[in-house]
Amino acid sequence: MTRSTKTRATMHDVAREANVSIASVSRFINGQTVREEIEPRITKAISSLNFKPNSAGRALRASKTQQICLSVPDISNPVYQTITKGVQNILNETDYRLMLAPRNMSVEENLALIDSLDSNYADGFIFLSLVDDPRIRKAFLKLSIPAVVIGNVEVHEEVDTIKVSSGAVELALTFLVDKYGGDVLFLNGPTSTIPGRNREKGFLEAMQNRGIDGTKHVVEAESFNVDAGLAALAKVKNISKYRSIICANDLLAAAALRFLSTLKIEVPNKIAVIGIDNTDLASVLSPALTSIDYKSEYRGELAAKFILDRLNDPTTAYRKISIAPELVERESA
Amino acid sequence: MTRSTKTRATMHDVAREANVSIASVSRFINGQTVREEIEPRITKAISSLNFKPNSAGRALRASKTQQICLSVPDISNPVYQTITKGVQNILNETDYRLMLAPRNMSVEENLALIDSLDSNYADGFIFLSLVDDPRIRKAFLKLSIPAVVIGNVEVHEEVDTIKVSSGAVELALTFLVDKYGGDVLFLNGPTSTIPGRNREKGFLEAMQNRGIDGTKHVVEAESFNVDAGLAALAKVKNISKYRSIICANDLLAAAALRFLSTLKIEVPNKIAVIGIDNTDLASVLSPALTSIDYKSEYRGELAAKFILDRLNDPTTAYRKISIAPELVERESA
DNA sequence: TAACTTACTGTAAACGTTTACAGTAGGAAG
DNA sequence: CTTCCTACTGTAAACGTTTACAGTAAGTTA
Numbered sequence: 043m044t045r046s047t048k049t050r051a052t053m054h055d056v057a058r059e060a061n062v063s064i065a066s067v068s069r070f071i072n073g074q075t076v077r078e079e080i081e082p083r084i085t086k087a088i089s090s091l092n093f094k095p096n097s098a099g100r101a102l103r104a105s106k107t108q109q110i111c112l113s114v115p116d117i118s119n120p121v122y123q124t125i126t127k128g129v130q131n132i133l134n135e136t137d138y139r140l141m142l143a144p145r146n147m148s149v150e151e152n153l154a155l156i157d158s159l160d161s162n163y164a165d166g167f168i169f170l171s172l173v174d175d176p177r178i179r180k181a182f183l184k185l186s187i188p189a190v191v192i193g194n195v196e197v198h199e200e201v202d203t204i205k206v207s208s209g210a211v212e213l214a215l216t217f218l219v220d221k222y223g224g225d226v227l228f229l230n231g232p233t234s235t236i237p238g239r240n241r242e243k244g245f246l247e248a249m250q251n252r253g254i255d256g257t258k259h260v261v262e263a264e265s266f267n268v269d270a271g272l273a274a275l276a277k278v279k280n281i282s283k284y285r286s287i288i289c290a291n292d293l294l295a296a297a298a299l300r301f302l303s304t305l306k307i308e309v310p311n312k313i314a315v316i317g318i319d320n321t322d323l324a325s326v327l328s329p330a331l332t333s334i335d336y337k338s339e340y341r342g343e344l345a346a347k348f349i350l351d352r353l354n355d356p357t358t359a360y361r362k363i364s365i366a367p368e369l370v371e372r373e374s375a
Numbered sequence: 376m377t378r379s380t381k382t383r384a385t386m387h388d389v390a391r392e393a394n395v396s397i398a399s400v401s402r403f404i405n406g407q408t409v410r411e412e413i414e415p416r417i418t419k420a421i422s423s424l425n426f427k428p429n430s431a432g433r434a435l436r437a438s439k440t441q442q443i444c445l446s447v448p449d450i451s452n453p454v455y456q457t458i459t460k461g462v463q464n465i466l467n468e469t470d471y472r473l474m475l476a477p478r479n480m481s482v483e484e485n486l487a488l489i490d491s492l493d494s495n496y497a498d499g500f501i502f503l504s505l506v507d508d509p510r511i512r513k514a515f516l517k518l519s520i521p522a523v524v525i526g527n528v529e530v531h532e533e534v535d536t537i538k539v540s541s542g543a544v545e546l547a548l549t550f551l552v553d554k555y556g557g558d559v560l561f562l563n564g565p566t567s568t569i570p571g572r573n574r575e576k577g578f579l580e581a582m583q584n585r586g587i588d589g590t591k592h593v594v595e596a597e598s599f600n601v602d603a604g605l606a607a608l609a610k611v612k613n614i615s616k617y618r619s620i621i622c623a624n625d626l627l628a629a630a631a632l633r634f635l636s637t638l639k640i641e642v643p644n645k646i647a648v649i650g651i652d653n654t655d656l657a658s659v660l661s662p663a664l665t666s667i668d669y670k671s672e673y674r675g676e677l678a679a680k681f682i683l684d685r686l687n688d689p690t691t692a693y694r695k696i697s698i699a700p701e702l703v704e705r706e707s708a
Numbered sequence: 709t710a711a712c713t714t715a716c717t718g719t720a721a722a723c724g725t726t727t728a729c730a731g732t733a734g735g736a737a738g
Numbered sequence: 739c740t741t742c743c744t745a746c747t748g749t750a751a752a753c754g755t756t757t758a759c760a761g762t763a764a765g766t767t768a
Contacts, residue, residue: 098434099754432724
């Protein structure tokens with residue numbers, strides 16, 4: 043059995059078969075009203091020829107690709123998977139397709155990505171970046187399609203922005219200090235990244251507010267993942283002097299739980315652990331991870347909505363919103 | 376500061392600026408040799424006009440979109456994230472872009488997806504499905520672009536296929552029985568899915584080989600996720616009579632670990648647990664999960680390679696390959 | 709009746725590329 | 739000198755849509 047090689051039917055073919063003009067076919071397909079009499083003829087021709095409109099023709103003529111590009115720094119991190127899911131939730135209800143951009147951990151990768159968007163393969167752009175740079179800001183200025191930024195990367199004003207308001211670490215710290223006192227360790231990710239920088243700042247300020255110099259309470263992992271977390275913790279001297287650990291994301295928290303379990307240090311009885319992001323991971327770990335919910339799925343949904351709104355109506359006012367983080371208490375603290 | 380609204384430069388503009396024909400510009404861009412003298416003129420015009428080729432024009436004329444569509448049944452499942460990562464690894468080295476299809480858990484969603492591919496928005500298709508159906512098989516036959524199937528869904532012969540060879544459960548069982556004896560529980564996902572069906576079959580056969588009727592050793596979760604796993608285990612009478620549990624994927628294994636930890640049943644001392652997929656999750660759980668590695672990232676990479684090979688040379692022989700699963704021993708068994 | 713309005717329809721021109729084809733210039737071979 | 743070859747170039751025609759515009763038929767109003 044060989045596959046049929048015959049070429050696909052075009053709108054011309056449909057028009058001929060239905061004995062109407064190609065314009066009428068196009069109008070019918072795009073939901074405009076046509077003479078009642080010809081409607082069934084077109085429908086019949088479409089199905090008998092198995093016609094499907096060609097995306098490229100459409101994209102070229104109408105300069106709309108029906109594609110949204112989502113940039114994801116690191117697909118291994120569950121927080122980005124959750125955001126992706128949120129974006130999908132919304133796009134699936136529309137006829138937009140989701141393009142996943144190559145990973146963009148570095149400034150250069152980000153620049154290449156933003157640059158490539160000028161090739162008109164997407165109608166909108168949802169931007170997530172771990173890094174910040176004047177060049178990124180500059181590249182963004184030239185971007186020819188609407189964009190939404192999730193996170194704290196700085197770009198120009200004419201962009202919708204979705205942030206998490208800054209009190210997340212404060213929230214965690216209040217909870218821990220109230221319950222377990224001031225001996226808190228902060229396991230951060232790299233401060234060369236935006237979240238690393240911001241979360242450290244949040245921690246130091248929150249400690250300051252309690253009259254404590256937080257600088258000696260911070261250990262920095264080389265990356266936001268489990269291995270880096272384990273490596274960083276291994277360098278902490280006398281870990282049992284701490285009563286609790288705040289981790290800059292759930293993967294680092296997973297590392298902390300593993301590390302403590304290896305040392306047979308009970309969580310939360312000896313040391314309490316709290317994560318940030320509240321990804322799916324949190325409820326899977328044992329003990330289940332108390333974590334600061336960053337509403338990632340919701341942020342993804344919101345980003346998709348913002349893009350769609352702007353594509354529908356380019357004059358929509360630019361929105362800069364902040365989501366309030368929320369502590370979700372489970373077993374680890 | 377308002378964004379520039381001027382329209383993008385086209386190849387015509389570049390040709391005019393460089394004082395050559397548009398054909399030469401096109402040829403230069405596509406890597407064909409042009410007169411040495413005009414090369415710098417074109418390069419200069421391109422950069423001064425900031426020209427980027429328009430994807431839609433290209434796609435329409437050459438009928439190549441430079442896009443690969445990947446279908447993912449459920450983006451929440453880490454195994455699909457890992458496969459996606461593998462696909463990305465390969466595509467990132469090329470100028471193909473990755474399209475993530477909407478989730479396709481049901482037969483209808485699959486059919487709609489396969490149907491939509493006739494709209495020519497992708498050059499190749501990597502197909503993953505939890506479900507099987509004659510209609511899917513039939514729809515696949517009409518597909519006009521090359522496809523790779525990952526998994527055991529049945530389609531026609533003219534498709535590259537990547538499976539995991541069937542001995543996975545046998546592998547797990549041998550390991551467990553050798554170590555802990557025959558009191559094994561199999562925590563399966565829904566048998567309405569392909570993996571659910573196959574893994575159950577594998578389990579029953581492997582038990583049969585040992586002269587045991589496995590049917591009473593199986594409990595079926597309603598879905599391949601943690602909540603369903605917990606619910607299913609809650610219904611098992613007298614769980615402590617089992618010495619080990621094989622779980623049909625890592626999420627169900629995570630559920631088992633949680634369940635046992637809640638009951639203060641020590642793993643692996645009282646009951647050993649083994650997962651399937653060996654996703655990132657496995658090394659994060661405590662105790663770290665022993666799991667059957669399905670080489671998901673590799674399968675993703677392979678799928679991408681197969682598609683690219685076929686796009687390069689459509690006469691490539693169709694490949695049907697089986698990956699050998701491998702047991703990765705950690706703490707839980 | 710004519711004049712106007714309403715509600716469509718068809719023709720043809722885009723959109724920005726790639727590429728078949730014919731053409732040309734320069735050098736080598738005879 | 740002519741002929742042939744090589745290596746490139748430019749013209750123009752696609753690819754499959756959408757849409758401005760002009761046209762038309764039927765209905766309404768005067």
